[in-house]
Amino acid sequence: MGRSRHLLVAAGISAAMLSTGAALTYYEGALPTTLNPLYAAKMVDYRAQELVFDRLWYHSPINNELESRLVQGWELTDGGKGIKLELASGIKWHDGKPFTANDICFTVKSMLDTGTPSPIAEGYRDILAGCTEESRSTAIVHFTRIVHNPRERLGFSVLPEHAFDGNTAISPDLEFSARPTGTGPMKGSRGTRGVTFQAFANGHHAPNIPQMQLQESGDPLLAIKALINNSVQGIIEVAPNFRADVSASDELALKSYDLRSWWFVAINSKKAPLDDRRVRQALNFMLDRTELREKSIGVKPGERNSPCEFISGPFVPSSPYYNRSVPAVERSDQGQAEALLTEAGMEKVGGRWQFKGQPVSFRMGMEKSLDNEAPDILSYISNQFEAAGIGSQVYKIPPDKWTTEAITGHLTDYDLLVGKWSFGQVEDVNELFYTRSRGKGTRNIFNYSEQEVDRLLAQYDVAKTDTAARDAYHKLHRKLAEDLPYLFLWKLDTKSAWRTEVKSNTIAPYYYFTQFDSWRYEG
């Protein structure tokens, strides 16, 4: 279709939308599991919450300046162990009630309340000591110690005290998780088929887009077609295979989304024969990552500036925590794999590996929405194991189940789980590998436990200097590359696609919608 024809079609649809007052709609790989910021488990949760809530301080996506929409003045108190906040005036919650210092203190106290089983709150318990409301517009947040750049530490979303009747023990299952009350630019409501956002004019927000819909995308090809046909106006994560189609369209724009993400296959090291490190190492050599990447992501061998780069440990290669002296396994080495399996007491009979006389077969799972970014990756991995003599059954896991069961360490009937972790400025991986106990290891998928790993994670936790922290993670990287609770696959850049009728759509690193007030939709 020629460009002019494209434009005519787009113009016709746009006119129809204007007449029906259609909302701007965008696709996510999955629906958010919760709109309660304390219980975000997936990036889609964070992105949706960014529309509904205000974080106390945030970084400008334009120049990275630390800014606040809620605080108009601040000063250090208590010799640097506290910070006094003077709140901006004229801010209302989405139910019309005024935003006050009480809400700040309620949020702090909720995070400190051990009856709030939130991993995000857990992270704050190390630095926050409490909060005092001095007046309706003044609060003092207390730290456990003197911290450098205290405002940088206060990046949490603020919750309304009245919505919880002052009860600081906040459960993840409340109605608030589906229909929250925030101070952000949009009022959000989660249904079974999507999330509806409605603009809420406020003293500190003036969104230009009156209505927005978040929907689950499904098949990536159909999603791209829907975008081209203007049935939706944006896709948050576009699979690398389809990025060229976006680039080649006059009506679409490919947008950078700064997110540090890496992919893995978690191994259930509690189950035989995977409890034998040699078997895990053999699997590492069986995988031909170059072929996997080519088939699933579309990256040709040797391609320059690929969005997808192999990794050997739990960091992206551009990170200072990545130990570059540990090489990534890029090609399969069946000879090494066979030697390791034989050493582990397994036998190959008729081309199939057997363990204690039984054919080896793995139950493999993957969170369903990952198929949108790396189509058919689960099948390709399964095929490679099959070709090497190991059977498998593959299952796609619904996002909710992934959040409630995989991340929490309850999918122990699986042998292998394919997943992806994303990070912002902080690349703390301790929750993934700590032995799961007493609030630690909250995202340890197969409840992996290894003494030396725990020791290195603790070293990172207590590091007095930057060098000590980095050294601890370099050692951790090497240790994990040997012990292999995960088969580390690759880092994958994230790109969004938006129709060009969506203007001024600056995308914030990690949180995405931080600058949403400036977005305009001229459809």
Place this chain on the structure above:
Amino acid sequence: MITSNRWWAGLFLLAIGCSPPTETSPAPAGSSGDPVPAETSTVIPGAMVSSTWPVLMADDARRAPFESHPGWAALVMQRDYPAALAAFGGDASHALGQARVHAELAAAYRQALLVGANATVQIYGENRRDEDPAEVDCLLAVSYRMLAVEDSNAQRLASCQTTEISELKAHAEAWQAWTGSDNWPPADALAATPGQLGEPTVGALPDAGTLPHWRTVDLVEGLEIQTASPAGLLGLAMFHEQAAIAAAPQAEAALRASLVPFRLPSEPAGELPGLLEVPLDLLFGSPMLVPADLSFMADVTRGSGATAVETWKDRSALAAAVAPCVDLAAPSIDVGCVNENASRAFDQMRTAMEILSGGEQGYHRPFAELGRLGIVRAGEAVAESIGDETSMGLLRLNALDLSIGTSAEPHYLLSIAAWDAGNRNSSRASDSLHAQVGHIPGVEVARFPLEALHVRMSRESAPGVPMH
């Protein structure tokens, strides 16, 4: 020898990740003669559109010498400097191509230096901690000097001369001897900087010597800290600038003008180039569309801002496209207008190319995309020049989005990394720098301070947990 249009178009499509077209579109109806049809809204005057390199290159005969040469393929389609230098090597008929590679490397090393200098200032100047060793004063002083900030540098250099690392002591002494001097380049100080570059040689691609340059220890736990002198990158920048001129002395003025937007704050301003003779070889595959664009961008970069737009809008395609978006009185620039005009100019160039080619060809779009990018970058430069930081930032992010595939110029991407490092956006700066490590020898010098900054920033951030 491969010479077909199909090969050229195919490589371009491969570089941007597209499938080759199965058929070409017919020329728009009623398009004979005038390369800009009436329905295309005009951002760049018609005659000027015809003289842009993308439209000139729609002429098969003019394009043939470029598309038949692997050096151009490596430079323009893959942005692969080592491969381009190797392919151009010894081919006197493409000396300008070789000069172009050296000039872009000279720009890239300057920007990598700024990445390192900005990161050094952010970590050891703005966020210094008790653990940081005295030796960082040397790095800080040299970084400030490169950024043309003269605050207490002599004191810092004196302070770090107490080091027991003899090479670092000598380095500090040499830089101190130069401090306060107007001499440029700081030859003696560079001689005391690690890495032996030798005489500038056309086709050579030296690195920054053995890294890290120095090893010291933190003052709390005595753990090893690795460092490198950002100034090592200055030596490389100077090397390549001289190699560029040696490769094509007849184009010296144009080569130097192309470097103006990428020069260091500490470099002498020199004379403005005026209107230059610019060979097509120095424009092809770049965001500079016509010869006057080099002069316009040099003028804007020197701080002439809105005045430069007025001065050059009748000769420079970039200035013409940006001019309607500039409010001379304020002065300010309309970001939406710049983006809109960039898109309209993109359409203008594509339409003109289609008419000349008798239909759409695979290379039209990526060529025109470079023009679109050039306009956004011009808007960004104007915004910076007039002190409109928000507009500059927004346009820079827009330009970053457009800098993909064949439009991903390493030296420009490193300039964004330098900006990011100065803004303490260490994640994106690290990603941008990492993308060039392994392709531009020695740029990993900037990694040392940038990684130190990233670790410090991440340890002083709000807690974060991994998200699925």
